[in-house]
Amino acid sequence: MKRIEHALLSPSLGAARQLTSLHFGQAGSGPKAYIQAALHADELPGMLVAWHLKAAFTQLEAAGHLHGEIVLVPQANPIGNDQTLLGQQLGRFDLASGENFNRHYPQLAQTIYPRVKARLGRDGAHNTRIIRDALRAAIEQTPVRTELHSLRQHLMRLAVDADIVLDLHCDYDAALHVYTGTPLWGQCEPLARYLGSSAQFLSTEAGGDPFDEACCRVWWELQALAANDRLEAPIELACLAVTVELRGQGDVKHSQAKQDAAAIIDFLRHRGLVTDRPAPEMPALKQPATPLAGSENLYAPHPGVVAFLVAPGSRVEAGQPVAEVIDPLNDRVAVLASQYGGVVYALENRHYASAGMWVAKVATATAFKTGSLLSA
Numbered sequence: 319m320k321r322i323e324h325a326l327l328s329p330s331l332g333a334a335r336q337l338t339s340l341h342f343g344q345a346g347s348g349p350k351a352y353i354q355a356a357l358h359a360d361e362l363p364g365m366l367v368a369w370h371l372k373a374a375f376t377q378l379e380a381a382g383h384l385h386g387e388i389v390l391v392p393q394a395n396p397i398g399n400d401q402t403l404l405g406q407q408l409g410r411f412d413l414a415s416g417e418n419f420n421r422h423y424p425q426l427a428q429t430i431y432p433r434v435k436a437r438l439g440r441d442g443a444h445n446t447r448i449i450r451d452a453l454r455a456a457i458e459q460t461p462v463r464t465e466l467h468s469l470r471q472h473l474m475r476l477a478v479d480a481d482i483v484l485d486l487h488c489d490y491d492a493a494l495h496v497y498t499g500t501p502l503w504g505q506c507e508p509l510a511r512y513l514g515s516s517a518q519f520l521s522t523e524a525g526g527d528p529f530d531e532a533c534c535r536v537w538w539e540l541q542a543l544a545a546n547d548r549l550e551a552p553i554e555l556a557c558l559a560v561t562v563e564l565r566g567q568g569d570v571k572h573s574q575a576k577q578d579a580a581a582i583i584d585f586l587r588h589r590g591l592v593t594d595r596p597a598p599e600m601p602a603l604k605q606p607a608t609p610l611a612g613s614e615n616l617y618a619p620h621p622g623v624v625a626f627l628v629a630p631g632s633r634v635e636a637g638q639p640v641a642e643v644i645d646p647l648n649d650r651v652a653v654l655a656s657q658y659g660g661v662v663y664a665l666e667n668r669h670y671a672s673a674g675m676w677v678a679k680v681a682t683a684t685a686f687k688t689g690s691l692l693s694a
Contacts, residue, residue, distance in 0.1 A: 348386025359398025359409025364486025423532035427539035438551035493631030525690025534559035618671035
C-alpha cells in the first residue's frame with residue numbers, strides 16, 4: 319500500500335488540512351477503481367466500510383491478487399469532518415461558502431471536446447486514452463481559490479481517469495440504494511445485485527453537478543458531440559460512476575460494513591481487479607431500476623410529530639399510508655401516502671416535522687419530475 323497526503327489550500331493563518339489517499343496494486347497494469355467515503359462528512363457508514371476494504375486490499379495486494387490499481391480515500395472531506403457546532407457535526411454544506419460538498423464539480427465535455435476532436439480515430443481504446451489525458455489536463459487547469467476548490471480538484475485528480483468510481487454515502491434512515499447514469503445501468507447492475515440494493519436510480523443529468531457525474535457524464539456527452547459532428551470515432555463509456563447510499567446515518571455497524579465491503583470486493587472480482595478467485599454468482603436484483611425523475615417525496619402539510627407506518631425498503635401500493643403527521647394541539651392528522659406506489663427507500667430520521675419538510679421518499683416507476691432532481 320502506498321499512502322499519499324494531498325495538502326489543501328490553507329483557508330487561514332495557522333490552519334492546514336490534508337486529504338489522504340491509499341493506493342493498492344500497480345497503476346497502468348490493468349483497470350483502475352476509485353472508492354471514496356464520507357464526502358458528506360456526516361454520512362459515516364462508508365468510512366467504516368472503507369476501513370474494512372483497506373484491510374482486505376492490503377492482504378490481497380500482499381498475495382498478488384490485484385490486477386490494476388485501486389485508490390481508496392477513507393475520508394474524502396476533512397473540511398466537513400472538522401465542522402462541529404454545538405456538539406453537532408455539520409458535514410453536508412461548507413460553512414465558508416454554504417455550498418454542498420457534493421455539488422459544483424466540473425463537467426468537462428464541452429471543455430475537452432475541441433482539444434481531442436481531431437485526434438479521435440476508429441479505435442475505441444485509443445480514444446479513451448486520448449480523452450483521459452485531456453481530462454487530467456483540464457483538472458489541472460481548474461481555478462483553485464478556496465480550500466473547498468482545492469478539495470474538489472484533488473478528488474477529481476484521483477478519480478477522473480478511473481474505470482470504476484464508487485462514492486459511498488448514506489441517507490437519514492434508509493434502505494441501501496444506488497444512483498448511476500442511465501447509459502451505465504448494464505455495468506452497474508452487478509454491483510446493485512452484490513450489494514442487495516433496494517432501489518436503483520437512473521438519470522443522464524441529476525442537477526447540481528455532483529461528483530459521480532463529473533466522472534462519468536463526460537463520456538456520453540462526448541458521444542453525443544461526436545455523433546452531432548458525424549465523427550466515425552467510437553467513444554466508450556469508460557467510467558462507471560455510482561453513488562452508493564449505505565442505508566442510514568445510524569447504520570455504522572461492523573456487521574453491515576463487513577457485508578458491504580465483501581460485496582464491493584465481489585464486484586471488483588466480477589470486473590477483474592481482484593483475482594484471488596472467481597466472482598460468486600450474482601444474487602437476484604431486489605428491485606428493477608427506476609428513473610431518478612420518479613423519486614417521490616412525501617411532505618408534511620403542517621407541523622407535528624411524525625409516526626412512520628412502514629420501514630425503509632418496504633414496497634407500498636398507490637394510496638397506501640406511509641407516515642402520519644400529528645398535531646397534538648389541534649388534533650390534525652395528515653396521512654402521507656404515495657401517489658404512484660413503489661419502494662419506500664428513505665425516511666427522515668427526525669420525528670418532528672415543520673410544515674413543508676420531506677418525511678419519506680418513494681422510488682416509483684413514473685418519471686414525473688423535471689429540472690434538478692437532487693435535494694440541496
